[in-house]
Amino acid sequence: ALKPRVHKRRPIGSARRASKRGRDVWVVCETDLEGRITRGTLELLSRGDELATRLGGAMVAIGFDGAVARHAGLLASFGADTVLTLEHPALNSYTPEGAAEAVAKIVSTHAPWGILLGATERGRDWGPRLAARLGLGLTGDAIDIELDSENRMVALKPAFGGNIVAPIYSKTFPQMATVRPGVLELAAPSEAKQAEVRTVRVEVSPPKSRLLKAHSTLDLTLVPLEGAEIVVGIGTGVGGPEGVAKVAAFARTLGAAMCATRRVTDQGWVPRQLQVGLTGKSIDPRLYIAIGVRGAPNHTCGLKRAQTVVAINNDADALIFERANVGLVADWEKVLPALQDAFQRRLR
Structure with missing residues (x-):
């Protein structure tokens, strides 16, 4: 078997950053079928931590169920200053309209600098709905997120078969992007970092769709693709x-x-x-x-x-x-x- 690689990773700082309107970075967290935080989420947090430090704001990890709150220690170790769980009976089972409406309800109150989602099956499903509700632009399937000299989000996207990378800017605020899992480097987590855990009850309309049955089409006898050596x-x-x-x-x-x-x-x-x-x-x-x-x-x-x-x-x-x-x-x-x-x- 291959020995695990030794990475030179950027360390996460242990200090907790204060929230500031217009400077906070929101990262939407996902869990897998077994309730574990996905590697793609940890990648987003790693980059979000770097962005929040440069912007002078906090990083907020957002989730829709108790599983996210249970992993608050892990999320904090990858840079989260606040773990925010949105609560409503309609959010216990995922629906794209429910997720979009719940986050939309709190965006105007908190005025984050940007919202980052994974370009996953779910992120691609409800992220555009959130952008439409808020009248925002959305860069989809970015391969990196950077800041320009004016602290604007620069979302990088491959074009022409991956031969060039195009920088995409947003004219709306907060800025939004979905980011492809597997393209961002993980940071070195800090065991000393702690996060405030908050639960916010939001009002969500009755869902227009419901899950009847779920099954996996993947071969579970194989190692999961995410993070495989x-x-x-x-x-x-x-x-x-x-x-x-x-x-x-x-x-x-x-x-x-x-x-x-x-x-x-x-x-x-x-x-x-x-x-x-x-x-x-x-x-x-x-x-x-x-x-x-x-x-x-x-x-x-x-x-x-x-x-x-x-x-x-x-x-x-x-x-x-x-x-x-x-x-x-x-x-x-x-x-x-x-x-x-x-x-x-x-x-x-």
Whole structure:
């Protein structure tokens, strides 16, 4: 197994910052199916802490259920000065209109400098609704957030297949952006940092939608993609669902997560949540093994922070070899069993 990487991370300060109108940074927190704070949330908090310090305001972590309050210590360690839980029976079960209405109710009272959400399934769902309610601009799926000389938000977005990065400014206040998980560096948490925990009851209209049933389309026997140290990526070169199953068995042997190109998810071979690239997720594994992946820029732009890339493809001219540190020009179906056997013997 790979040893965990040692990162040189920016430390979180232990001092608690005072709230100031027009200078506070709000970060909307998300939890996974098991009630844990997502890595994407911790990435947003890490950047939000840096922004709040430069702006001279506080960072406020916002959530909609008790799970966020239960993780107040973790949120504080990543820079939150205040943990704000919005409470109403209609918010116990997620609806996009409920989330948007609840946050909209408190924005005018607190006047934050900016609101940051994850560009996740939920963030993309209700974030634009919040912006519409407030009449605000929203930069979607940003890959970084910076400040200019006038302390305005600069949201960076890839364009032209990831070949350039465009700075996007907002003319409305508070400024809003959704940020892609996996692109921001985690800070070094501070165990000494503490946050004020507040619960605010908001009035929310009866929801127009309700959850009837929830089920996961992900293979829960595989390591989650978020924050994985080893990731095995599949392209259309694996041939179809049978090839996907063989690659998944290989990933289990390595204790790895699995991802895919857009063409693979378009075919329905794996869930859309595993798509990596320009219109998918960004990842930062220590080891990425690409199997049957062509290596088009709209996929490899999601691999910019991958440390070592190994590519297996029978086409010697495949673009993936330009990104790979190690390339194997071979039929993956012949190479993979040998690799799997070698790893099994090594990991015993």
